[in-house]
Amino acid sequence: MSANQDQGKADPHMAENGNGPISAHVQARILAEALPHLIRYDEQTVVIKFGGNAMGDQALADAFAQDIVYLKLSGINPVVVHGGGPQIGDMLKKLQIKSEFVQGLRVTDKPTVDIVEMVLAGGINKEIVSAINRQGGKAVGISGKDANLMRAKRITHLADPESNLMRAVDIGYVGDPEEVNTYIVDMISKSDLIPVIAPIAFDRDGQTLNVNADTFASALASKMKAKRLLLLTDVAGVLDKDKNLISSLTVQQARKLIRDGTITGGMIPKIEGCIEVVEAGVEGVAIIDGRVPHCVLLELFTQHGVGTLVGSEGAEGQRRT
Numbered sequence: 441m442s443a444n445q446d447q448g449k450a451d452p453h454m455a456e457n458g459n460g461p462i463s464a465h466v467q468a469r470i471l472a473e474a475l476p477h478l479i480r481y482d483e484q485t486v487v488i489k490f491g492g493n494a495m496g497d498q499a500l501a502d503a504f505a506q507d508i509v510y511l512k513l514s515g516i517n518p519v520v521v522h523g524g525g526p527q528i529g530d531m532l533k534k535l536q537i538k539s540e541f542v543q544g545l546r547v548t549d550k551p552t553v554d555i556v557e558m559v560l561a562g563g564i565n566k567e568i569v570s571a572i573n574r575q576g577g578k579a580v581g582i583s584g585k586d587a588n589l590m591r592a593k594r595i596t597h598l599a600d601p602e603s604n605l606m607r608a609v610d611i612g613y614v615g616d617p618e619e620v621n622t623y624i625v626d627m628i629s630k631s632d633l634i635p636v637i638a639p640i641a642f643d644r645d646g647q648t649l650n651v652n653a654d655t656f657a658s659a660l661a662s663k664m665k666a667k668r669l670l671l672l673t674d675v676a677g678v679l680d681k682d683k684n685l686i687s688s689l690t691v692q693q694a695r696k697l698i699r700d701g702t703i704t705g706g707m708i709p710k711i712e713g714c715i716e717v718v719e720a721g722v723e724g725v726a727i728i729d730g731r732v733p734h735c736v737l738l739e740l741f742t743q744h745g746v747g748t749l750v751g752s753e754g755a756e757g758q759r760r761t
Contacts, residue, residue: 444624481740482515484667485629490568491523491620493676494730501571504672507736508634509577513674516740520579520636520658522570524564531559531652542611543598551615557583560687561638568636579634581691584641584656585648587624592617592641594651615641617647617659625664658713662720669722669734670739671710672730677748678703678711687748691715714750724751 488508495498528546532539532555540547548556565581572579582651584590591617597606627636639656641649653670661669678686678694681702689697694711697703703711714725728735728747738746 447614455472465502470650472740475515480534481667483517484652484663485517485519485661486668486670486740487519487521487657487664487666488670488672488736489523489653490672491525491653492672492730494672495522495524495564496526497731500731500733501568502575502732503733504736505568505571505577507577507734508572509515509575510737511740512577512632512634516720518634519629519664520568520634520661521624521639522560522568522636523639523656524560528556528559531555542609544709545595545598545611545614545652546650548612548614550613551745553648553650557638557640557648560584561640565614565638571731572634572636577634577705578632579629579636580600580640581636582624582628584651588621589624589637590617590621590651590656590659591619591645592639592651594649613649614722615643615651616654617641617651620663625660636710639731654710654713658717661722661725665721665755667723668713668740669695669717670736671725671727672712672735673710673727674729675707676726676729676732677709677727685718686748688751689748691718691752694750700704708738724749725748745747
């Protein structure tokens with residue numbers, strides 16, 4: 441990195457509390473712990489969904505940008521997919537456009553989908569690109585519409601949360617991934633560039649569709665057979681009935697926890713999505729707390745990670761105890 445790229449960055453040799461330099465022994469221990477993980481992920485693709493409170497906190501956003509740059513410098517290919525629900529809500533409120541939700545999905549009429557595209561592919565996308573570039577990276581902002589990255593179909597049916605039966609809904613221009621063409625992401629990742637993707641897609645008629653960021657990232661990770669999918673959230677991960685964090689789950693264990701009521705509410709569809717991604721060939725999906733500084737590095741490069749990892753039985757990515 442050049443001297444200009446290093447400006448404004450935290451000194452890696454300073455202690456976390458800023459009181460003094462880290463000793464050589466501590467530095468060696470950190471490197472020794474991280475090295476096996478660096479080898480494991482070398483030249484592998486990691487898809488990271490960035491969203492939640494971390495997007496609205498400048499310090500957390502800067503730490504996230506640093507993590508992404510460090511991944512690229514370490515020989516890993518990070519692919520960032522971002523959300524932007526609160527920012528979209530703020531813009532709609534300013535424009536006095538009413539916003540409604542059905543089962544967590546924003547009802548998106550024609551005026552709303554235009555605002556969604558403007559906020560996601562315009563403002564937010566470029567903010568994240570700029571943040572990564574300020575940390576010395578070379579980020580490129582795109583959306584699912586670029587180079588036919590993602591085609592989606594309008595959601596017309598959703599499972600009733602009580603009966604689990606499918607029922608017809610009209611939520612407008614909201615899409616579910618139908619076809620993923622990773623050409624543009626592959627081309628960007630093979631260079632020294634970092635793709636930052638807004639979860640906007642199009643349907644067979646060319647109509648813009650709003651796609652949930654978790655769903656978009658999951659479809660992309662599955663198609664790319666990524667080594668890991670990281671979902672940054674506003675919770676610590678999956679908790680047991682005593683409210684303790686569960687560090688890792690196999691697909692079978694995750695299904696059991698749904699059946700016995702340990703996993704409830706909004707965590708159920710998130711875990712079901714994780715299971716689908718693992719069964720599609722991704723080694724592991726981690727639900728991590730985006731409110732923790734440098735959560736991406738902590739998850740990938742430390743022994744126990746920082747959230748809940750869902751993986752297949754016997755997968756290399758399962759946590760070590």
